[in-house]
Each structure stands twice: as structure tokens, then as C-alpha cells.
Amino acid sequence: MADIRLRNLTKRWGDFVGVDDQSLDVKDQEFLVLLGPSGCGKTTTMRMIAGLEEPTSGEIWIGDRMVNDDLPKDRDVAMVFQNYGLYPHMTIFDNIAYPLKVRGVAKSEIAPRVEKAAEQVELTEFLHRKPKAMSGGQRQRVALARAIVRTPQVFLMDEPLSNLDAKLRVTMRAELKHLSRALKITTVYVTHDQIEAMTLADRVAVMKNGVIQQLGTPDEIYNDPSNLFVAGFIGSPAMNLIDGSVREGMFVTTGGTRLVPVDTPDRGRAVLGVRADDMRIDEKGAGAIDVRIYAFENTGESTMLTVQWGRQRVIARGDRHLRKEQDDEVSITLDTAHLYLFDPETGNRIRS
Amino acid sequence: MTGKQKKRLWGALHTALILFAIFVMLVPIAWIFLAAFKSHVDVYQLKLFFTPTLENFATVFDDPYRLGEKLVNSTVVALVTVLIAIPIATLAAYSFSRFHLRGETVMLVIILATQFVPAVVIILPFFVMFRDVGLLDTRLGLILVNLAIVMPFAIWMIKGFVDGIPMETEEAAMVDGSSRVQVIRNIVLPMAAPGLLTAGIFCFIIAWNEFLFALILTNKDAVTLPIGLALFKGEEGDLWNLLSAAGIIIMAPMFVLALLIRKYFVQGMTMGAVR
Amino acid sequence: MRDNTLKYLLVLPAVVVVFATAIWPLAEAFRLSFTVGRLNRPGSLDQYLGWENYAWAFFEEPAFWNSVWVTALYTVLTVALTTILALGLALLLAPGGRLRSGAQTLLILPFAMSPALIGVSFRFMFNPEFGLFDAFFGTVFPPLANVSWLADPTLAFAVVVMADVWGWIPFLTLVLIGGLASVPRDTIEAAQVDGASGWRVFRDVTLPQLGPVLAVVVILKSIFSLKTFDQVYMLTNGGPGTATQTLSHYIYFNGMKYGQIGYSASVAWLMVIPMIFLTYAYAKFVFRKG
Numbered sequence: 001m002a003d004i005r006l007r008n009l010t011k012r013w014g015d016f017v018g019v020d021d022q023s024l025d026v027k028d029q030e031f032l033v034l035l036g037p038s039g040c041g042k043t044t045t046m047r048m049i050a051g052l053e054e055p056t057s058g059e060i061w062i063g064d065r066m067v068n069d070d071l072p073k074d075r076d077v078a079m080v081f082q083n084y085g086l087y088p089h090m091t092i093f094d095n096i097a098y099p100l101k102v103r104g105v106a107k108s109e110i111a112p113r114v115e116k117a118a119e120q121v122e123l124t125e126f127l128h129r130k131p132k133a134m135s136g137g138q139r140q141r142v143a144l145a146r147a148i149v150r151t152p153q154v155f156l157m158d159e160p161l162s163n164l165d166a167k168l169r170v171t172m173r174a175e176l177k178h179l180s181r182a183l184k185i186t187t188v189y190v191t192h193d194q195i196e197a198m199t200l201a202d203r204v205a206v207m208k209n210g211v212i213q214q215l216g217t218p219d220e221i222y223n224d225p226s227n228l229f230v231a232g233f234i235g236s237p238a239m240n241l242i243d244g245s246v247r248e249g250m251f252v253t254t255g256g257t258r259l260v261p262v263d264t265p266d267r268g269r270a271v272l273g274v275r276a277d278d279m280r281i282d283e284k285g286a287g288a289i290d291v292r293i294y295a296f297e298n299t300g301e302s303t304m305l306t307v308q309w310g311r312q313r314v315i316a317r318g319d320r321h322l323r324k325e326q327d328d329e330v331s332i333t334l335d336t337a338h339l340y341l342f343d344p345e346t347g348n349r350i351r352s
Numbered sequence: 353m354t355g356k357q358k359k360r361l362w363g364a365l366h367t368a369l370i371l372f373a374i375f376v377m378l379v380p381i382a383w384i385f386l387a388a389f390k391s392h393v394d395v396y397q398l399k400l401f402f403t404p405t406l407e408n409f410a411t412v413f414d415d416p417y418r419l420g421e422k423l424v425n426s427t428v429v430a431l432v433t434v435l436i437a438i439p440i441a442t443l444a445a446y447s448f449s450r451f452h453l454r455g456e457t458v459m460l461v462i463i464l465a466t467q468f469v470p471a472v473v474i475i476l477p478f479f480v481m482f483r484d485v486g487l488l489d490t491r492l493g494l495i496l497v498n499l500a501i502v503m504p505f506a507i508w509m510i511k512g513f514v515d516g517i518p519m520e521t522e523e524a525a526m527v528d529g530s531s532r533v534q535v536i537r538n539i540v541l542p543m544a545a546p547g548l549l550t551a552g553i554f555c556f557i558i559a560w561n562e563f564l565f566a567l568i569l570t571n572k573d574a575v576t577l578p579i580g581l582a583l584f585k586g587e588e589g590d591l592w593n594l595l596s597a598a599g600i601i602i603m604a605p606m607f608v609l610a611l612l613i614r615k616y617f618v619q620g621m622t623m624g625a626v627r
Numbered sequence: 628m629r630d631n632t633l634k635y636l637l638v639l640p641a642v643v644v645v646f647a648t649a650i651w652p653l654a655e656a657f658r659l660s661f662t663v664g665r666l667n668r669p670g671s672l673d674q675y676l677g678w679e680n681y682a683w684a685f686f687e688e689p690a691f692w693n694s695v696w697v698t699a700l701y702t703v704l705t706v707a708l709t710t711i712l713a714l715g716l717a718l719l720l721a722p723g724g725r726l727r728s729g730a731q732t733l734l735i736l737p738f739a740m741s742p743a744l745i746g747v748s749f750r751f752m753f754n755p756e757f758g759l760f761d762a763f764f765g766t767v768f769p770p771l772a773n774v775s776w777l778a779d780p781t782l783a784f785a786v787v788v789m790a791d792v793w794g795w796i797p798f799l800t801l802v803l804i805g806g807l808a809s810v811p812r813d814t815i816e817a818a819q820v821d822g823a824s825g826w827r828v829f830r831d832v833t834l835p836q837l838g839p840v841l842a843v844v845v846i847l848k849s850i851f852s853l854k855t856f857d858q859v860y861m862l863t864n865g866g867p868g869t870a871t872q873t874l875s876h877y878i879y880f881n882g883m884k885y886g887q888i889g890y891s892a893s894v895a896w897l898m899v900i901p902m903i904f905l906t907y908a909y910a911k912f913v914f915r916k917g
Contacts, residue, residue, distance in 0.1 A: 052816050069357075073822040085817030089835040098831070099821040146821070156820075370719050370726055377737055377797060380748045383759050387751070396757050437644075444641035451634040457914070459642065464913060465906045466649035470854040472878040473895040474648075476888050477655035480672065500648030507641060532633055561741030563857040564875075568883055578743045581861070592751055599744055606739035614735045 002153035009058035020210035035197040036207035078147035086131040093127040117149040155187040228347040240314035255310015263352040273340035279316035287331030387596035395593040408597035422580035430559035433498040441506035449514040467504040513547025664889020680893035694877035702852040713799035734797040746861030749790040780870035806840030
């Protein structure tokens with residue numbers, strides 16, 4: 001039984017604040033992803049949970065214990081490092097066995113547990129090899145095996161997939177998800193890759209500059225972003241963010257184009273967010289606004305049209321059979337059910 | 353005791369041990385430093401507080417010790433050795449770094465190995481030869497033998513620096529029309545200058561502190577500072593106040609030089625085995 | 628001029644210098660070791676007697692074996708003590724911080740003291756009447772209070788070892804600090820999370836990865852210890868008697884004081900033998916990066 005509770009956690013180095021008074025609850029057996037760009041504080045937060053970094057202030061609870069004063073080895077957590085942290089001078093077997101050996105597990109018990117863990121990551125034939133004779137993907141699985149051999153209270157994973165090539169990443173993602181569900185262990189996972197976050201997480205905490213911008217399920221993060229940062233960070237291609245104002249119930253771009261009706265009171269400045277998928281493309285004249293194509297891209301599985309209003313460019317996603325050329329004119333209609341308005345000053349979402 | 357309390361205790365012990373180590377490392381130096389300022393009465397007692405005097409520094413330069421002459425000898429020998437060694441070493445280092453020569457591994461190993469040969473092995477033939485040729489007790493003779501010690505360090509250190517200079521600039525210059533020699537002169541030398549200076553200082557320190565060769569090959573005229581130390585024997589034993597003053601004169605320039613090149617220290621001494 | 632010729636020309640001066648100043652003397656010393664070689668007997672430098680010098684050293688000269696023993700014991704003790712203490716100091720300084728950079732700068736200073744100076748300094752410190760260390764040890768270990776360190780064979784040996792260790796700790800510490808820094812932090816943190824206590828992390832993870840650097844350190848220090856002369860000369864001059872007469876000192880004594888160049892040369896060449904092995908081992912580390 002292990003939930004994790006962070007209370008007013010802060011980490012400061014001199015003047016630089018890495019994590020700024022953050023509180024977070026991770027439920028037992030939940031897979032929580034800390035997502036954000038470099039330097040946002042996600043890794044620092046996780047290292048504080050592990051005990052590798054000491055908080056400047058705040059409390060960390062694992063299960064019923066406040067673990068602030070506990071050394072990493074006493075916290076019953078297991079960690080998978082970005083560069084795997086394998087012991088280069090030991091065989092794979094010894095690497096995986098190390099957590100057991102060091103905790104005084106009986107020799108007779110070690111071998112079967114190591115073999116079971118190796119089986120779960122499909123490494124049984126490699127147990128006698130050394131890390132330098134293994135590929136990146138294999139080393140990653142060794143690191144995983146070393147983490148699961150112990151059945152700890154908490155798994156911590158620090159960007160474990162970022163050193164793998166793209167194809168491998170996709171397969172390992174599925175394996176990770178399967179394992180964590182099968183083993184039913186609370187997991188905190190750090191990444192800057194939003195696709196990993198969306199596919200693996202039960203809940204995502206999006207972080208920037210040491211502050212959690214939004215905590216929610218992948219669905220909430222994607223379809224109900226609470227501020228500009230989250231809106232722009234999640235989704236590929238990124239959500240279109242258009243500057244303008246609200247006048248007489250319509251959103252008007254800074255260039256003067258009246259785009260779409262919105263259900264909020266008039267305001268001087270606002271940012272409209274709309275995803276590429278929520279913009280319908282029709283022949284000229286058939287939709288809401290006519291516009292010239294700035295660039296046309298065909299990715300194979302869909303097409304991307306970049307169009308320009310005034311000085312702002314947005315991307316609309318079209319059907320993969322659509323064929324257009326630069327400078328052709330088309331008609332764009334925004335889906336009013338999936339629009340988001342933001343206050344440019346605070347970045348927060350304006351809700352009607 | 354909680355983990356945190358244990359950590360604090362370790363932290364305090366840690367700092368205490370570091371301070372203790374620093375203290376032990378510095379005590380002999382500090383003590384000699386103090387002794388150099390003690391009068392010839394004070395130095396024979398275990399005193400921490402005394403009235404300092406600069407007399408010793410004056411005495412050592414006077415007769416019969418004439419440390420000034422030894423100082424000149426040391427400076428000349430070390431300087432000339434470096435001035436000869438560095439250019440020769442640079443040319444060789446460039447070649448080893450940029451080209452593949454037949455037998456280069458053998459050459460490099462031999463150069464490395466000469467560093468490990470004890471000086472006593474080399475000194476005997478040198479003594480005989482110098483005696484026959486009339487080079488005993490001359491600065492020229494000392495320079496020649498110091499070259500033996502200094503060359504391997506110089507070649508390895510400079511090679512290390514040249515290795516670190518990317519080849520693109522030279523290649524671009526050659527495509528533009530420079531000859532290899534021009535490239536060395538106009539491009540590599542300026543870029544390697546800090547490295548050459550560092551290697552030069554390193555070799556200067558080695559030559560300055562060189563003891564055995566100077567002991568055996570000099571007598572009166574070409575005596576260097578370290579051997580000069582042996583002069584300070586009085587009737588009842590060593591004249592420690594004078595010895596200390598002389599010691600400081602030997603050490604002080606080396607402190608300064610060592611601090612200047614401290615970044616490259618390890619690299620130089622281990623000849624590249626540890627970076 | 629073409630590169631192919633130039634490259635050999637560039638190395639030529641250096642090769643000539645090394646040859647003239649190191650190779651030739653080595654060869655000449657080898658030749659001399661087979662001669663009668665008395666400095667005060669002209670012509671004896673070309674009088675050959677085969678392996679007699681070597682045989683004399685090996686079978687009939689206890690002073691030779693004494694210096695072999697002194698040198699061997701000295702080397703083992705100084706290498707072990709310096710390495711262990713330097714490793715300890717490096718571990719203390721490794722975590723970093725202001726204390727560490729300050730300490731690292733200070734550690735350079737003892738290097739400015741040449742071995743000869745260290746010898747002089749320690750002779751001063753262990754003087755029975757006004758030596759600082761003599762007084763210190765005398766107060767801490769009362770039985771040692773009235774002892775004259777440099778007059779007792781065992782104690783003098785101890786002082787010589789101490790002086791050497793003191794002199795080399797700074798350098799070895801700097802090397803090991805670099806070595807510790809090159810151990811990937813990941814592996815250490817992984818062990819900490821896996822459950823290893825500080826000592827176990829060091830023993831199971833840090834030390835094995837420090838292997839190559841430690842090997843370099845031990846080999847290098849062994850070579851330096853075997854060569855020791857300056858310090859011994861200034862501290863004890865081989866005494867009392869021959870209690871601290873290392874091989875280098877023995878060679879110097881026989882060659883210069885007694886004028887037996889031929890014999891000294893043979894002992895000198897015997898000394899070269901362990902050097903060959905050590906150099907070979909060291910070269911492997913120097914060239915493995917290349």
C-alpha cells in the first residue's frame with residue numbers, strides 16, 4: 001500500500017528555484033507522469049522522492065511514513081535511470097541480483113527471483129553477459145529487471161526511453177505499460193515527451209519552472225487545458241494559438257478577421273486556442289472564412305495546411321486524400337465545440 | 353539516530369578530517385617558513401612566537417655561501433634547458449600528432465621509458481665523459497643532462513595539447529594554399545601557445561629542482577640552488593635558520609609557477625595516462 | 628617539401644636529443660658494467676671482466692642485498708601508504724564545494740618542494756632537540772620522548788617513509804580525485820537506491836570502476852619509489868649505517884664515493900630490470916586511449 005504525498009515541496013539552489021512550493025498526491029498503484037520541458041523541475045521532484053536530493057522545505061510521505069529523513073536505501077523505492085546506471089563490472093545476473101544481495105536476501109532465494117525478473121523482460125539468455133556487450137534496448141530492460149526484482153512500494157523512472165531510437169521507444173512503451181499494470185506498483189514517471197505521457201499515464205502533472213501547471217488525466221490535459229502553456233505543450237501538431245480580442249460575441253484576430261462566435265463577454269485581449277483537427281477544410285466559399293494556403297504538407301497519414309490570417313499562421317489538418325497547392329484558396333470553419341479562450345496576461349483559461 | 357542526524361555527524365567529521373589533512377600537509381612548509389625568519393638562537397628552540405628577522409636572507413647571499421651565484425646558475429640552466437627542449441619537443445609532438453610514422457609506437461614507448469630510468473644509471477657514463485671532455489662543473493654540462501630528463505615530459509605534454517587542437521583549421525589553410533611549414537608557424541604555434549607555455553613551466557620546475565646530476569657533476573662554479581643547501585653546515589651541525597631561508601628562496605618561485613599550471617598538473621606528470 | 632619527408636625531419640632533433648642524452652648513456656653504462664671501471668685507475672674503463680661485477684653483487688656483496696631489501700620494503704610501504712591515504716583524502720574532497728577547490732589549490736604547494744627539500748625539512752622536524760615532529764610524537768607516545776629518530780635504524784627508516792608519503796600524497800590525491808569524478812554518478816545513485824550503505828557502494832561500485840586509475844597510480848608511484856635518491860640523501864644519507872640505503876643511493880655511493888664505476892653500472896643495470904616490467908605495464912595504460 002503506497003500512495004505518495006508531497007506537501008509544499010521546495011528545492012532551491014542559491015537564488016535558483018527548481019521546485020516551487022508544490023503539493024501533489026499520487027494514489028496507490030497509480031501511474032503518474034511528470035511532464036515538462038528541460039529545467040521544469042520534474043526530475044528534481046522525482047529525485048527528492050527517491051532521497052537523492054534533499055528538499056529545501058516541505059514534506060514527502062510514502063505510505064504512512066514521512067520519509068524526509070530517510071536515506072534512499074530505506075525508502076523502499078526502485079529507480080530506473082535515464083542512462084540506466086548499470087554496474088559495468090558485473091554480469092547482468094549480478095546487476096539484477098544486487099538489490100537483493102545488498103538487502104541480505106538468502107542466496108538460495110536470489111537466483112529464482114532474478115530469473116523470474118529476467119523472464120519478465122525477456123533477458124534470460126543474457127544473464128551471464130556484461131552490460132557493454134548489450135544494446136541500448138537490452139540495457140534498458142536490465143535496468144527494469146533490477147527495479148522489479150524487489151517488488152518495492154514505488155517505481156521511479158527518469159526518462160527511461162529517451163536514449164532509445166524511435167522504433168524501440170514505441171515497443172518499450174507498451175512493455176512498460178504492461179509491466180506496471182501487471183505488477184500493480186505505484187509509479188512516478190518523468191518525461192519531456194508528451195506522447196509517452198499521454199499513452200502511459202493514469203494522470204499527468206504538467207510542470208514548468210518548478211510549478212505544476214495542471215494535474216489531470218490525459219483526456220483532461222488534452223481536451224481541457226487550464227492554461228496557455230499546457231495547451232501549447234500537449235498535442236502534435238501544437239494547438240494553434242491566435243491573438244485577438246472578443247467584440248460583440250465574436251473572436252476577432254488582431255488583423256481584423258472575424259473568426260468565430262464565442263460565448264464570453266467582450267474583452268480587449270484574448271487568445272483563441274483551436275487544434276488542427278478541429279478546423280474543417282472546404283472548397284472556397286463553402287465554409288466560414290476564405291483564406292489562401294501558405295504551405296501544403298502531405299505526411300502520408302494526413303495533410304497539413306498552413307494558412308495565414310493577417311500576420312498569424314495556423315495549421316489545419318486535412319484528410320489524407322486532400323490535394324491542394326500553395327496559394328490555392330480554401331475555406332476554414334472552426335468547430336465551436338472545441339474552442340479554448342485564454343487570457344494573454346495570466347495565461348489562464350477563460351471559461352464561459 | 354535518524355538518517356538526517358547521522359548525515360550531520362558525518363558532515364562535521366568530514367570537514368574536520370579535511371582540515372586535519374590540510375594542516376598536516378602544510379605544517380612542514382609553514383615551519384620552514386617560520387624558521388627562515390628566526391634568529392640563529394631562536395631556531396634551535398621549539399618556539400612558535402619569536403621576533404622575526406630578515407638577517408638570514410642577507411647572510412645567505414654573502415660569503416661564504418653566495419647563494420646569489422647558485423641562484424643565477426639554477427636560473428640559467430633551467431631557462432636554457434627549457435628554451436632548447438620546447439621547440440624541439442614541439443616539432444616532434446606535431447609530427448607524432450598529425451602524421452603516422454613508421455615505428456612511431458616504438459619511438460614513443462622509448463621516449464616514455466627513458467623517463468622511468470633511474471638517474472643514477474645515466475649519470476655514471478656522463479660523469480666519465482664530462483671528465484674527459486672538460487664539461488664537469490659547467491652550466492653547459494648541466495643543461496645537457498637536464499635535457500635528458502625534461503624531453504620526454506615536454507614531448508608528451510605538448511603532444512597532448514596538439515592532439516586537442518582540431519585539424520580543420522590547418523586543413524582549411526592548406527586548401528587555401530599554405531605549405532605545411534607555414535601552417536605550423538602561422539596557425540598551430542599560436543593556438544598551442546598556452547600549452548607550450550604550460551609545458552615550459554612544468555619543465556622549468558623539474559630542471560630547477562633537479563638534484564642528483566647537479567650533485568655529481570658540479571663542484572664549485574656551476575653549483576645550483578638545491579646543492580647549495582648542502583653548504584649550510586656549521587661546526588655543531590646544520591645552520592637551520594640559513595637553510596630555511598635558502599629553502600624558501602628555492603621554493604617560492606616554484607609555488608608561483610605550480611599555481612599557474614595547476615590545471616595541467618596531473619596530465620603532465622602521468623604523461624597522459626590519466627586525464 | 629612533401630609531408631612524407633617532413634614528418635621524419637620534424638622528429639629528428641628530438642630523437643637525436645633523446646638518443647644522445649638517454650639511450651647512449653644507458654648503452655655506455657651497460658658496457659661499463661662489464662669493465663673493471665675504477666675512476667682512479669686510468670685504462671680500467673676498458674678492461675673487461677665479463678660478468679664478474681654482476682656475480683659479485685649477487686653472490687658476495689651483502690651491502691647490495693641490503694639495499695635491495697631496503698628499496699623493496701621502502702617501495703611496498705610507500706606505495707601502499709600513499710595510495711591508501713591519497714584515496715582517503717580524495718574521497719573526502721570528492722564531493723566538491725568550496726572546501727574542495729581551496730584544498731585542491733593548497734595541495735599543489737607541497738609539490739613545489741623538491742624531494743631534496745623535503746628531506747631537509749624532515750631532518751629538521753625530527754631533530755631530537757628542537758624538531759617539531761619529534762616533540763609532537765614525544766608527547767603523544769611517551770616511550771618515544773627521548774629517542775633520536777634519525778640515529779635508530781628502524782625509526783630512521785620510518786622517517787624516510789613518512790617523508791616520501793607526505794611528499795607524494797598531494798599528487799596522488801589529485802589524480803584520484805580526477806578518477807573518482809570519472810565514475811558515473813548514475814551507478815552510485817543506483818546502488819544507493821538499490822539499498823547499499825555508503826561502505827558497500829564504495830566497495831561494490833566505486834572501487835571496481837576506479838580500477839584503471841588505481842593501477843596507473845600504483846605503477847607510477849612504484850617507479851618513483853624505486854628511483855628515490857634526493858630525499859634519502861638529504862635526510863639520512865643512507866644511514867644510520869646503511870639502514871636507509873636505497874639502491875640509487877648505493878649506486879651513487881659506490882660509483883662516486885668509492886669510484887667503482889664498473890660495479891655501480893652493473894648494479895644500476897640490475898635496477899633497470901624491474902623498471903622494464905613496470906614501464907611495460909604503464910605503457911599499456913598510456914596507449915590504451917590512443
